[in-house]
Amino acid sequence: MCLAVPARVESLNPAASTAMIDLDGIRKEVSTQLLDEVAVGDYVLVHVGFALERIDAVEAAKTLALFAELRAQDAEG
Amino acid sequence: MKYVDEFRNGDTASALARLIRAEVKPGRNYRLMEFCGGHTHAIFRFGVNDLMPENVRFIHGPGCPVCVLPAGRIESAIRLAEEERVILCTYADLMRVPAGSRDSLHKAKARGADIRMIYSATDVLAIAQANPERQVVFFAIGFETTTPPTAAVLKIAKAMQLNNFTVFCNHVQTPPAMMHILSAGEAGIDGILGPSHVSAIIGSRAYADCCDKYRVPLVIAGFEPVDVIQSVLMLVRQINAGEAEVENQYTRAVSQTGNQKAQALMQEVFEQRPMFEWRGLGSLPESAVQIRSEYAAFDAEKRFNMKEIATADIKGCICPAVLRGVNNPDECKLFGTACTPEDPKGACMVSSEGACAAYYSYGRYRETTGTT
Amino acid sequence: MSRLDIKHGIIEMGHGSGGRASATLIEELFIRHFDNSLLSQGNDQAAFNVPAGRMVISTDAHVITPLFFPGGDIGSLSVHGTINDVAMSGASPLYLAASFIIEEGFPLADLEAIVISMARASKAAGVPVVTGDTKVVERGKGDGVFITTTGIGIVPADVDISGDRARAGDLIIVSGSIGDHGIAILSSREGLEFGTAMESDSAALHTLVAAMVADVPGIRCLRDPTRGGLATTLNELARQSGVGMRIKETAIPVKAEVKGACELLGLDPLYIANEGKLVCIVAPEDAERLLTIMQKHPLAQNAAIIGTVCTDAQQMVVMATAFGGKRVVDWLAGEQLPRIC
Structure with missing residues (x-):
């Protein structure tokens, strides 16, 4: 359910509540109506032409760090 | 792709899978329901199943909006297009889903109905503006992820006084369906992989009641394969420890409270629907939303005085049991014979997220022999 | 006038x-x-x-x-x-x-x-x-x-290319990145518009083919993966020849933009149309030489060996995923449409 992909915000059009997002060279205008705040450089989850939520870079890094930790655990295993 | 490729790393997946194998108790089974079709799709597309030990089993849930939409709702939409001659706009996912009597939106379009596939809910507004002399209906489906965009366009339509635009609302809610499956108890679920993007909207706290009431652990899991495998590890650990907590693996997108702006927008435009029929699950109270009276002018069910159409289940099709997690697709008599992706009988064979389509498309290589 | x-x-x-x-x-x-x-x-x-x-x-x-x-x-x-x-x-x-x-x-x-x-x-x-x-x-x-x-x-006199000639052990070559045409078309289709520098790969491949057959007249199969994409072409050849195919996802050239558009729209690059690419099946002993010849041609610089032909009564195309799993690459059911779920 609910295909949503993380894409980078390239520019904002606050008047229209839209953002231009980029996904590896693919640019698409999406609505930012569902977000309280969004800035250029943020990654947002795009679903049916709407930015659903911002990706939390700190949390993503934590998850990746945890992966690394678990891999170390496995290697010791 | 940032935030995608890192979470598709095969080596990380193998390492996490080895930890799972080391931690599962040989004597017991771990029946894990992935609620979402997105997870079903990821599990099959990436071959996550192959990495799991024998006693970890994925039970496929009802979280595929096109799969749970009753055939009668599709027939109603076809009638709007054919009898009321509206421009019917919908997401492409719905086009091939069987309505009753071997019909579908795709076939209705071929017969001449004006049915248009859209990518975004906002596209429907543009179509309505471009066709002021026609009635334009948005056949809206989806869980809490897809509901806020519909709410957003309803709000815009009202502000614009767009009087040729209405929504045929079929938005459904995740927690009630989950509660229903757990209360029925027939799927024998030991743990739940919770939705990714639904949870981004409704927040992780929305599942607290499920876990408390039915003593089942739930881990909100991202849709990438390493997310899924890590979530399985988290579930295995909870099950081994006898815990039943809501945990959140997908912290990069899901908070405890979710997207409150989106929630407020949904609240403003939609209200609880007393009863809604789900394909497979039957009529469930308070499991879907309807358009508030303030927006009644934009409610297709009211404008066109739409009546519920009851449709009989397809003979031999066990989609209902598959959607409840009771049966696997390959236990269906029709699977792969009378029901294939080319000629689907049940909804689960249509969507690439449907359990049957996923089994059919991705699972069959296990049966091949003589591979080199 | x-x-x-x-x-x-x-x-x-x-x-x-x-x-x-x-x-x-x-x-x-x-x-x-x-x-x-x-x-x-x-x-x-x-x-x-x-x-x-x-x-x-x-x-x-x-x-x-x-x-x-x-x-x-x-x-x-x-x-x-x-x-x-x-x-x-x-x-x-x-x-x-x-x-x-x-x-x-x-x-x-x-x-x-x-x-x-x-x-x-x-x-x-x-x-x-x-x-x-x-x-x-x-x-x-x-x-x-x-x-x-x-x-x-x-x-040419000594050439006999046909879709039914693939044999177990043969290698499968694709002449370049897949999905470019289909994504370029989608990007300009009404209601779906997205910005991209992607262009259709539409091109005439006869000079490439001429160079290929001049050096390796024994090429078994050639086909251009147009509608239905690479997946459909491989399934067609597998069925015609009564063989299976095993391909590697990591070996298949796909441009970043094509991957991006596919993620965004819920499509699979394997099923996206091409108009300037070919799939070639060739005996293993000729494969490396043929690949070198292809890569010298401007239309096939990114040619790659993507898999092998095998014995398989069910004539399946199975792909080893980049992730490390395996999956069937099936025929396309209906047309491939953008999806939301």
Whole structure:
């Protein structure tokens, strides 16, 4: 359910509540109506032409760090 | 792709899978329901199943909006297009889903109905503006992820006084369906992989009641394969420890409270629907939303005085049991014979997220022999 | 002096009636731009001498929305498409025939742009359009313009390429990145528009094929993975030859933009159309040499060996995923549509 992909915000059009997002060279205008705040450089989850939520870079890094930790655990295993 | 490729790393997946194998108790089974079709799709597309030990089993849930939409709702939409001659706009996912009597939106379009596939809910507004002399209906489906965009366009339509635009609302809610499956108890679920993007909207706290009431652990899991495998590890650990907590693996997108702006927008435009029929699950109270009276002018069910159409289940099709997690697709008599992706009988064979389509498309290589 | 008002004019029913208006259209548009002696003779057919040996013929109807897209248009596409179908037998294409079905009201300026593009593609390929036909249908009964092209060619004496010749152990080569055409088309389709520098890969592949068969005449199968993409072509060849195929996802060239667009729209690059790529199946001992030859050609610099042919009673195409799993690469059910779930 609910295909949503993380894409980078390239520019904002606050008047229209839209953002231009980029996904590896693919640019698409999406609505930012569902977000309280969004800035250029943020990654947002795009679903049916709407930015659903911002990706939390700190949390993503934590998850990746945890992966690394678990891999170390496995290697010791 | 940032935030995608890192979470598709095969080596990380193998390492996490080895930890799972080391931690599962040989004597017991771990029946894990992935609620979402997105997870079903990821599990099959990436071959996550192959990495799991024998006693970890994925039970496929009802979280595929096109799969749970009753055939009668599709027939109603076809009638709007054919009898009321509206421009019917919908997401492409719905086009091939069987309505009753071997019909579908795709076939209705071929017969001449004006049915248009859209990518975004906002596209429907543009179509309505471009066709002021026609009635334009948005056949809206989806869980809490897809509901806020519909709410957003309803709000815009009202502000614009767009009087040729209405929504045929079929938005459904995740927690009630989950509660229903757990209360029925027939799927024998030991743990739940919770939705990714639904949870981004409704927040992780929305599942607290499920876990408390039915003593089942739930881990909100991202849709990438390493997310899924890590979530399985988290579930295995909870099950081994006898815990039943809501945990959140997908912290990069899901908070405890979710997207409150989106929630407020949904609240403003939609209200609880007393009863809604789900394909497979039957009529469930308070499991879907309807358009508030303030927006009644934009409610297709009211404008066109739409009546519920009851449709009989397809003979031999066990989609209902598959959607409840009771049966696997390959236990269906029709699977792969009378029901294939080319000629689907049940909804689960249509969507690439449907359990049957996923089994059919991705699972069959296990049966091949003589591979080199 | 021109009797056609190209700038403002539109196609009218009279342009297809066979009368003076038809003749004017043919002379001032088709004969003028296609510009070759066989067509200029003004006959309803083209007569020419043929060399000895095996000839091939192929025909392809071209319908596309939008008619003009990044990297091409229906005109160039209708030339490349048929040249490629002829070339996939290993043949050198000789001549093309073209038939147009045009909708009443279609702007002459657009038609001229299409004809010029077609003429340019045919001249660049060295395969002239030597005969043709034009019909006009009432407004609402066509989609602007449909073009059917038919091509003929000559197969070199020692070449025997056919979809049923793949054998277990053979290697599978693809000539370059997949999905470029389909994504370029989608990017300009109404309601779906997205920005990209991606262009269609539409190209005539006959010179590539000529270089390939000159060095490895024993090539078993050639096919251009157009509609239905690479996945469909591999399944077709597997079924025709009664074999299975095992491919590696990491070996298949896919541009980042194509991957990005596919993630965004819920599509799979394996099923996206190509118009300037070919799939080749070749005996293992010839594969490396052939690959080197292909990579020297400008249209196949990114050619890659993507998998092997195997014995498989079920004739399945199975892919080892980049992630480390395996999955069946099945036939496409219906058309591939963008999805939300």
